[in-house]
Structures are given as C-alpha cells and as structure tokens.
Amino acid sequence: MKExxxxxxxxxxxxxxxxxxxxxxxxxxxxRGDSLTLDLGSHYVGYLTFTLWYVDHxxxxxxxxxxxxxxxxxxxxxxxxxxxxxxxxWLQDETITLDExxxxxxxxxxxxxxxxxxxxxxxxxxxxSDFSFTALTSADEGCLIHARIDDxxxxxxxxxxxxxxxxxxxxxxxxxxxxxxxxxxGDLRLQALTSYETYPSPALVxxxxxxxxxxxxxxxxxxxxxxxxxxxxxxxxWIITDYxxxxxxxxxxxxxxxxxxxxxxxxxxxxxxxxxxxxxTRDENGIVTTRCGDVFIDWNRTMSxxxxxxxxxxxxxxxxxxxxxxxxxxxxxxxxRLREGIRDAITHLYNGKAxxxxxxxxxxxxxxxxxxxxxxxxxxxxxxxxxxxxLTSPESIKPFTPYMHHYTVEALIxxxxxxxxxxxxxxxxxxxxxxxxxxxxxxxVKDDPDFSxxxxxxxxxxxxxxxxxxxxxxxxxxxxxxxxx
Amino acid sequence: MKExxxxxxxxxxxxxxxxxxxxxxxxxxxxRGDSLTLDLGSHYVGYLTFTLWYVDHxxxxxxxxxxxxxxxxxxxxxxxxxxxxxxxxWLQDETITLDExxxxxxxxxxxxxxxxxxxxxxxxxxxxSDFSFTALTSADEGCLIHARIDDxxxxxxxxxxxxxxxxxxxxxxxxxxxxxxxxxxGDLRLQALTSYETYPSPALVxxxxxxxxxxxxxxxxxxxxxxxxxxxxxxxxWIITDYxxxxxxxxxxxxxxxxxxxxxxxxxxxxxxxxxxxxxTRDENGIVTTRCGDVFIDWNRTMSxxxxxxxxxxxxxxxxxxxxxxxxxxxxxxxxRLREGIRDAITHLYNGKAxxxxxxxxxxxxxxxxxxxxxxxxxxxxxxxxxxxxLTSPESIKPFTPYMHHYTVEALIxxxxxxxxxxxxxxxxxxxxxxxxxxxxxxxVKDDPDFSxxxxxxxxxxxxxxxxxxxxxxxxxxxxxxxxx
Numbered sequence: 023m024k025e026x027x028x029x030x031x032x033x034x035x036x037x038x039x040x041x042x043x044x045x046x047x048x049x050x051x052x053x054r055g056d057s058l059t060l061d062l063g064s065h066y067v068g069y070l071t072f073t074l075w076y077v078d079h080x081x082x083x084x085x086x087x088x089x090x091x092x093x094x095x096x097x098x099x100x101x102x103x104x105x106x107x108x109x110x111x112w113l114q115d116e117t118i119t120l121d122e123x124x125x126x127x128x129x130x131x132x133x134x135x136x137x138x139x140x141x142x143x144x145x146x147x148x149x150x151s152d153f154s155f156t157a158l159t160s161a162d163e164g165c166l167i168h169a170r171i172d173d174x175x176x177x178x179x180x181x182x183x184x185x186x187x188x189x190x191x192x193x194x195x196x197x198x199x200x201x202x203x204x205x206x207x208g209d210l211r212l213q214a215l216t217s218y219e220t221y222p223s224p225a226l227v228x229x230x231x232x233x234x235x236x237x238x239x240x241x242x243x244x245x246x247x248x249x250x251x252x253x254x255x256x257x258x259x260w261i262i263t264d265y266x267x268x269x270x271x272x273x274x275x276x277x278x279x280x281x282x283x284x285x286x287x288x289x290x291x292x293x294x295x296x297x298x299x300x301x302x303t304r305d306e307n308g309i310v311t312t313r314c315g316d317v318f319i320d321w322n323r324t325m326s327x328x329x330x331x332x333x334x335x336x337x338x339x340x341x342x343x344x345x346x347x348x349x350x351x352x353x354x355x356x357x358x359r360l361r362e363g364i365r366d367a368i369t370h371l372y373n374g375k376a377x378x379x380x381x382x383x384x385x386x387x388x389x390x391x392x393x394x395x396x397x398x399x400x401x402x403x404x405x406x407x408x409x410x411x412x413l414t415s416p417e418s419i420k421p422f423t424p425y426m427h428h429y430t431v432e433a434l435i436x437x438x439x440x441x442x443x444x445x446x447x448x449x450x451x452x453x454x455x456x457x458x459x460x461x462x463x464x465x466x467v468k469d470d471p472d473f474s475x476x477x478x479x480x481x482x483x484x485x486x487x488x489x490x491x492x493x494x495x496x497x498x499x500x501x502x503x504x505x506x507x
Numbered sequence: 508m509k510e511x512x513x514x515x516x517x518x519x520x521x522x523x524x525x526x527x528x529x530x531x532x533x534x535x536x537x538x539r540g541d542s543l544t545l546d547l548g549s550h551y552v553g554y555l556t557f558t559l560w561y562v563d564h565x566x567x568x569x570x571x572x573x574x575x576x577x578x579x580x581x582x583x584x585x586x587x588x589x590x591x592x593x594x595x596x597w598l599q600d601e602t603i604t605l606d607e608x609x610x611x612x613x614x615x616x617x618x619x620x621x622x623x624x625x626x627x628x629x630x631x632x633x634x635x636s637d638f639s640f641t642a643l644t645s646a647d648e649g650c651l652i653h654a655r656i657d658d659x660x661x662x663x664x665x666x667x668x669x670x671x672x673x674x675x676x677x678x679x680x681x682x683x684x685x686x687x688x689x690x691x692x693g694d695l696r697l698q699a700l701t702s703y704e705t706y707p708s709p710a711l712v713x714x715x716x717x718x719x720x721x722x723x724x725x726x727x728x729x730x731x732x733x734x735x736x737x738x739x740x741x742x743x744x745w746i747i748t749d750y751x752x753x754x755x756x757x758x759x760x761x762x763x764x765x766x767x768x769x770x771x772x773x774x775x776x777x778x779x780x781x782x783x784x785x786x787x788t789r790d791e792n793g794i795v796t797t798r799c800g801d802v803f804i805d806w807n808r809t810m811s812x813x814x815x816x817x818x819x820x821x822x823x824x825x826x827x828x829x830x831x832x833x834x835x836x837x838x839x840x841x842x843x844r845l846r847e848g849i850r851d852a853i854t855h856l857y858n859g860k861a862x863x864x865x866x867x868x869x870x871x872x873x874x875x876x877x878x879x880x881x882x883x884x885x886x887x888x889x890x891x892x893x894x895x896x897x898l899t900s901p902e903s904i905k906p907f908t909p910y911m912h913h914y915t916v917e918a919l920i921x922x923x924x925x926x927x928x929x930x931x932x933x934x935x936x937x938x939x940x941x942x943x944x945x946x947x948x949x950x951x952v953k954d955d956p957d958f959s960x961x962x963x964x965x966x967x968x969x970x971x972x973x974x975x976x977x978x979x980x981x982x983x984x985x986x987x988x989x990x991x992x
Contacts, residue, residue: 076741079744080735080741080742080743080744082689082735082743083593083594083596083597084594084596084597084615085596086594086595086596108568108630109568109569109571109628109629109630110571110628111568111569111570111571111604111627111628111629112568112569116604117602119596119601119615121615121616121688122737122738123738123739124738129614130569130604130606131606142596143594143595143596144594144596145593145594202567203606204567250565250567252607253607253608253609254608256561256565257565258565258567259564259565
C-alpha cells in the first residue's frame with residue numbers, strides 16, 4: 023500500500039532541542055499570599071521545573087500555587103476580568119495543588135519570559151528554589167545561517183525575528199506557541215520563507231506540506247487552512263481561499279530553496295487543483311470570486327477583499343511559473359492565465375492611479391494595492407505611485423496584522439521602493455520591539471497598543487509565526503554584506 | 508553502622524494493591540457549562556483516568572475541567588464558600604486544563620465515592636468516556652480474616668469498618684486518605700488493633716512503630732504524635748502525652764498479636780522512657796501532670812483532661828505489664844506503680860461514685876470515667892455505675908470523636924457491660940452508617956450532623972482511621988461464632 027501523506031508527515035517528526043534556562047533567583051521563603059516573579063531573560067517555550075521544600079516545619083497540607091506565565095511583562099500586571107471571544111483556557115494562568123515536597127515539573131508547556139508564582143494556600147512557610155525552564159524548539163542552533171548585519175536597528179530586529187521563528191518551530195511551524203498552537207497554511211508560507219535564510223529546516227517544511235496534502239479538501243479541492251498534528255492528525259474546518267493558494271506558493275519556494283523536485287512533483291497536482299478551481303470560478307469580468315471559500319487577507323471582517331484575492335491568485339501563478347521554469351517545465355498555460363488576469367484587473371479594478379473595488383463601494387485599501395503589485399498587474403512608476411498613495415492616503419484602509427505588513431514590505435521591494443520598505447519594516451517591527459517584546463506579536467496596531475481582534479489583549483499571542491519575516495527581508499535585501507561562515 | 512529506625516521503616520515499605528473500578532457511564536457528550544457525576548459504587552482511594560475526545564470538530568483550544576471528588580454525596584452539593592480553619596488545599600476541588608485529546612490520569616490521589624466533572628472552558632463540544640478509578644490499598648484482600656456475623660446490623664457495621672481501615676492502609680496507616688494523610692500515634696493504635704482481627708499486617712504495624720521510634724523526642728523522651736513518611740521521613744511538631752503513651756500500648760498489642768519479641772525488646776526502651784517520664788512528673792498527690800506535653804483525649808479544647816490522662820497512664824502500665832508477663836519478664840516495678848497510681852486516683856479523683864477533676868472546677872466527664880475504668884481504678888459494680896451514670900447524666904461532658912467513642916466501648920466491655928457496649932456501638936457507628944457513609948467518619952456528633960472541629964464540615968474527613976474499630980469489637984465480642992477459615 024502506498025504510504026499516505028500523513029504517514030510521510032509522521033515519519034518526518036522533528037527532533038526537539040532542549041535548553042535549560044536558569045533564571046537567577048535565590049532560594050525564596052514564602053508564606054500564604056506571597057508572590058515571586060521570575061524573569062527567564064528572554065522569551066522561551068517549554069516546561070517549568072522547581073523545588074518545593076519546607077522551611078521550619080514539614081509541609082503538613084497540600085500547597086496550592088498560582089502560576090501566571092507572561093510573554094511580555096504587562097500581562098502579569100493585568101488583573102482585569104477576561105472578556106475576550108476566544109476560550110479562556112488559552113490564558114496561561116494555572117492553579118496547581120502539590121501534595122508533596124520535592125522537584126516538580128508542571129505538566130503543560132508554556133510560552134513565556136516571565137512567571138509569577140503566588141502561594142494561594144499553605145498553612146506552613148515553604149521555599150521555592152532551583153527554578154529552571156526547559157526550552158524546546160526544533161530549530162537547530164548549529165545550523166543557523168550567520169549574517170553580517172552592521173546596522174544596530176536591523177541587527178536587533180533580526181535577533182527578535184530569529185527568536186520568534188525559533189520559538190514557533192516545534193513539531194510543526196506553530197502559529198503561536200502560547201495560543202493557537204496548530205499549523206496554519208498562510209503562516210507556514212512566511213515561516214518557511216524565513217527559515218531558508220536563517221534556520222534551514224527543509225524536512226520540517228516538507229512535513230508541513232504533507233500535513234496539508236493530507237488535510238480535508240472541499241469540493242473545489244481547496245484544503246483546510248489549518249491542521250493539528252498532535253496527538254493525532256486532524257484537519258481544521260475553515261477553508262480560506264488565499265491560504266489555499268499559499269500551498270502552491272510554499273511548494274514553489276520549497277523547490278527553489280531545496281531542489282527537492284521529487285516532493286515538488288508529488289504535491290504539484292494538489293497545488294494545481296486549487297489554481298484550476300480559482301480559474302474556473304472567475305466572474306464575467308475575469309476576476310476571481312469568493313465562491314471556493316472564505317477570504318482572509320487581513321484581520322478586517324468588514325473589508326471587501328475581492329481585489330486583493332485576485333492579486334493573491336496572480337501572485338501564486340507568478341511563483342508557480344517561476345518554479346516550473348527553473349525545472350524546465352512548460353508554463354504556457356499558466357502564463358496565458360496570468361496575462362489575462364492582469365489584463366482583466368487593469369480593465370475592471372484600476373482607475374489609472376489606484377485599485378478600487380468596483381464590487382463593493384469602490385473600497386480603497388493598501389491591501390488591494392499591495393496584492394495588485396505582487397500579482398504583477400502594475401510595475402515601475404505606476405506601482406510606486408499606487409503603493410505610496412495607498413499607504414499615505416487618510417482615506418485608505420490600512421494593514422492590521424503583521425501578515426499583511428509582510429506583504430506590504432514585499433510589494434514595496436517588488437516596486438523597487440527599498441528605502442520605503444526598510445522604513446516600513448523599522449516602523450512596524452521596530453515599534454513592536456520598542457514595546458519591549460523579545461518576540462514579534464500576532465497583532466500590532468501602532469496607535470492602539472491594546473487592540474485585539476478577540477476583544478481582550480490578554481488573549482493576543484506575543485510570539486507569532488506571521489511576524490517572523492524581518493530576518494528574511496534584512497538578510498535578503500538590507501544587510502550590508504552577504505553571509506559569513 | 509547499625510541500621511537506623513527510619514532505614515528499617517523504609518525497608519518495610521508495603522506493596523500497594525491496585526483495583527480498577529469502572530463506574531457505569533456511557534460516553535458523554537458535553538459542552539461548556541455541562542456537568543456529569545460519577546458514582547464509583549463505594550468509597551475508594553486512588554487515581555482517576557478517563558478519555559477526552561472530540562465530537563464534531565477537533566478540539567482547537569485547551570479544555571478546562573473542574574473535578575470535585577466527594578466522599579459522601581452531600582459534599583458535591585455544598586457550594587457554600589469555605590470558611591474552615593484548615594488549609595483549603597485539602598478540599599478535593601481541582602481545575603485542570605488539558606491541551607490534548609487522549610487518555611488522561613489526574614496527577615493527584617483522591618478519596619472519593621463520587622466525582623463531578625464540569626466543563627469550564629471549551630469552545631468545542633467534547634466527549635468524556637472510559638472512566639476508571641485505580642483504587643489503592645496496602646491491605647491484602649487475600650489475607651482478610653473472614654468472620655461469621657449473623658446479625659445484619661453488625662454485619663453492615665463490620666463491612667463499613669473494614670472499608671474504612673482498608674482505605675486508610677496505604678504506605679502507612681493513614682489518618683484519613685482525604686485529609687491529614689500522615690501517621691498519627693493515637694490512630695495507629697486503633698488501626699493496628701483492628702488489623703489483627705481483619706487484615707493482619709504485622710509488617711505495616713512494625714513499619715509504623717519504627718517511624719515513631721525514629722521521630723523527634725522532647726526532653727522527656729516523648730515522641731512526636733505524628734510523622735510523615737513521604738517523600739522523605741519527617742517528624743511532626745506536636746507532642747501529645749496520651750498519644751506518646753500509646754506507643755507502649757501499640758507495642759504491647761503488637762507482641763501479643765505477632766510474637767515478634769525481637770522488635771518488642773528493641774523498641775521497649777523507647778516505650779519505657781515515656782512511662783518513666785510520666786512517673787517522674789506526678790504531682791504531690793501522685794497524679795500525672797501535663798508537664799511532658801499537650802493532652803488530647805478528645806476534640807474538646809476547653810475540657811480539663813488531668814483525670815483522663817492519669818487513666819491513660821495506668822491503662823498503659825496495665826497493657827505493658829500484661830505483655831511483659833507473657834514474655835516471663837519481671838513486672839514488679841510497674842505493678843507497684845500501677846497499684847500506687849490506682850490508690851492515688853481513688854484518694855484524690857474519686858468521690859465514691861464518680862470521677863471528678865479536683866484540679867479544675869470538679870469537672871464531670873465520660874472521659875474521666877472511661878479512662879479510670881480502663882486504668883483499672885475501679886471494677887465490677889463500681890465501674891458499671893460510674894460509667895452508666897456518666898453516660899446518662901445531663902451534667903457530664905460527652906465524647907465527641909470516634910477515638911473517644913472507641914475507648915468508651917472498650918471501657919463498657921471492661922466493666923462487663925457488653926449489652927451497653929453493643930448498644931453504644933450501634934448508636935454511634937450505626938448512626939454514621941445511617942447517614943449514608945460507605946466509611947466511618949472523623950467526627951460524628953449525633954444531634955449536630957454539620958459539626959466540624961475545623962469550622963466547616965466540608966473539610967471533615969469521612970473515612971478516618973480512628974473510626975475503624977467496630978470490626979475489632981464485633982469480631983472479638985459480638986459475633987455469634989468464631990472465625991471461619
């Protein structure tokens with residue numbers, strides 16, 4: 023019997039590297055109501071170990087401790103009641119009762135830099151000591167590609183970017199190690215892209231591609247936008263059209279970075295099915311529709327996304343064509359579709375200066391401009407004007423998430439606006455860094471630091487896959503020198 | 508180097524027998540806010556295992572469950588806030604967050620018949636199934652001495668008594684498997700006594716004697732009244748004079764039941780030191796004082812306990828003398844002290860009809876009467892009158908705890924009042940049984956079912972060592988026939 027995609031994925035389970043982090047903390051004598059706060063020195067993902075012991079008298083009742091794990095310090099100080107839309111079970115706030123003195127390792131994995139421990143119940147004085155945190159990642163530090171980055175700002179952003187990626191690299195490229203620990207297709211594309219420049223992990227990318235190959239598909243052949251790999255394989259239940267297109271993009275990046283044509287050709291039919299479906303569901307103007315599934319583009323539920331989606335479709339065609347060309351395969355069918363798609367976009371979505379959405383109140387957004395440029399619809403001075411206008415206009419809808427910020431930088435580079443790209447990168451990711459993050463966040467809205475798409479910032483993930491790409495840009499476009507050994 | 512007492516104790520660690528209890532429970536589909544209640548069928552001590560699985564969609568967030576374990580059903584329904592004096596960490600009420608589907612075993616041991624599980628957080632519907640409870644005890648069911656007990660009331664009390672003892676028999680004779688899981692000397696004496704008639708476990712008794720031999724002693728040679736054996740050996744920090752005397756009583760019972768003279772003579776000096784100290788600290792009337800440590804007798808903090816303590820001292824002398832005589836050792840010194848102690852009690856504590864406490868407001872209690880009878884101060888018709896008067900007088904202080912109830916029954920038997928003893932036993936332990944207990948309780952006050960010495964009945968232990976003795980009395984004095992093989 024032919025090995026299934028999921029069997030192949032499970033044969034590629036990565037090794038998890040363990041590092042013992044020892045926060046400086048003298049032996050702490052505590053009584054009921056006392057708290058202590060540990061600082062691990064940086065953001066890590068793993069397991070907390072400590073020794074509970076008695077002080078004057080043997081502990082004669084179980085000890086109940088509250089553990090709060092925080093990715094950034096503010097989380098520790100936020101005692102407001104949770105009112106978010108996502109499950110409170112994601113909050114890293116645990117009450118644990120221990121019956122005996124000794125060495126204890128908490129059973130759950132946490133993503134944290136800070137840990138606050140409060141003694142809720144103990145009739146006797148106790149001591150907590152020998153704290154250590156076993157940090158896990160599947161990123162092999164020995165394989166890190168070292169880059170010479172002279173600029174201190176870029177160097178700092180690179181470092182934070184590496185840590186973000188590394189801490190999301192576990193059994194899969196996780197979305198966020200605090201919350202939403204599954205594998206998402208849109209995030210995978212950005213993580214894989216960054217990994218080739220930093221922690222090359224072709225086997226992990228391949229594993230994740232197989233997991234999506236194994237995922238449930240809808241009647242259009244679009245695969246689920248997320249999957250679970252532990253403790254068993256399971257498909258998600260949300261088809262997102264732009265994410266499904268990213269399967270072809272990730273596969274094209276993969277063959278380019280690794281040369282693994284066997285996997286590429288094995289999985290190519292799955293990628294092509296998605297493109298074929300998009301092609302078939304174009305409307306009378308030749309613009310792709312949202313008939314195959316939902317559209318994400320960015321965290322903005324009211325925004326119309328037709329123009330941007332058409333751009334993602336064209337961008338995918340471009341990436342696949344480039345990959346096929348490298349492998350000396352025929353690309354004429356896809357090139358024809360790309361040309362038509364560009365022509366139809368110019369005809370129906372472009373007013374000569376900006377991309378507006380004729381399907382929905384002529385909506386004006388950075389998103390449309392970015393994806394039209396990335397789709398190759400306009401180039402040169404037209405692309406530059408379109409992007410800079412959209413980014414500076416007070417009328418336009420702006421990007422919310424680092425996912426969209428990434429493609430904005432990518433579009434600026436595509437349009438030859440390298441300085442603008444670097445400035446944008448420094449503003450967004452530098453802004454996160456200035457807010458004290460050791461990792462880059464799931465959400466960053468410059469003028470609204472408390473913004474959460476889930477109604478409560480406590481639930482936001484502060485180390486998030488789709489934020490990890492500065493290292494990719496810096497090493498590829500902004501570092502003063504190439505690689506050093 | 509000579510093996511220490513604690514080394515000997517740890518070389519005698521008992522085997523724990525495991526039984527898998529499977530409560531009848533179909534697969535249960537639950538959503539946030541739902542509860543289910545398991546009935547294990549009887550009271551057990553051990554670990555809960557179950558399977559968490561998904562129903563329609565894979566569980567995409569951790570699942571937070573609340574587990575409440577109850578020894579009796581009422582505990583499950585009591586949602587009042589806890590206001591007791593003992594640590595709330597003893598309450599068997601746990602909130603556990605599980606990241607993954609699969610088979611889970613909760614990390615802590617519980618004492619329970621009922622388990623209520625409530626889904627606190629889960630965005631998805633889930634299923635809980637395959638519940639099992641791994642019950643632990645060091646009592647060997649294969650060694651249970653079967654007794655023919657025709658009377659259905661006594662048979663029922665015997666059964667509950669056996670279960671109480673069995674569930675307290677773990678690595679040591681525990682005080683209560685829900686709360687206060689340590690080894691107490693006063694309780695040990697009653698558990699050991701009952702074990703010889705039911706689950707003979709000489710090695711476990713010997714282990715516990717060594718643990719007390721290893722315990723810290725005060726300047727009078729009185730050992731701590733409780734010790735901890737896990738995860739390391741540790742002494743308690745409460746010297747109780749009457750409990751320290753029970754070391755000699757337990758040792759005397761032990762050699763009588765087992766014939767193990769080697770252990771007896773090895774530990775005899777420790778027992779004799781306690782008696783010697785009591786002897787030396789008698790007052791000008793020859794009555795033992797409370798100078799060597801606190802006095803327990805019963806849960807009554809305002810009661811004066813001098814008379815009862817003198818009785819415990821004489822009782823201990825009687826038990827030791829009997830043991831030494833069996834071993835053909837000289838007992839003349841102890842017999843002389845016993846005679847003097849009896850004479851002084853008659854002179855100073857007895858008014859010709861009742862024992863009152865001339866040291867404290869001529870306090871009148873069942874406790875004094877019981878211990879004077881058990882100390883051999885009065886016998887025959889005098890003893891009978893003294894006991895029945897004290898038990899029936901509206902003026903007298905009555906026993907609170909099953910510990911004192913035990914010695915009341917023992918005194919009634921000693922005085923030849925077998926029918927009264929049986930009636931008392933049926934009233935007290937039968938009363939607990941009538942309240943639905945599968946085991947006998949720590950505290951039982953007939954007219955005040957909510958009484959707790961700790962300010963909140965939720966913290967009371969409902970399976971408690973010192974309540975296990977009905978099986979001893981029934982098999983020894985009330986069963987219609989002797990042992991059957």
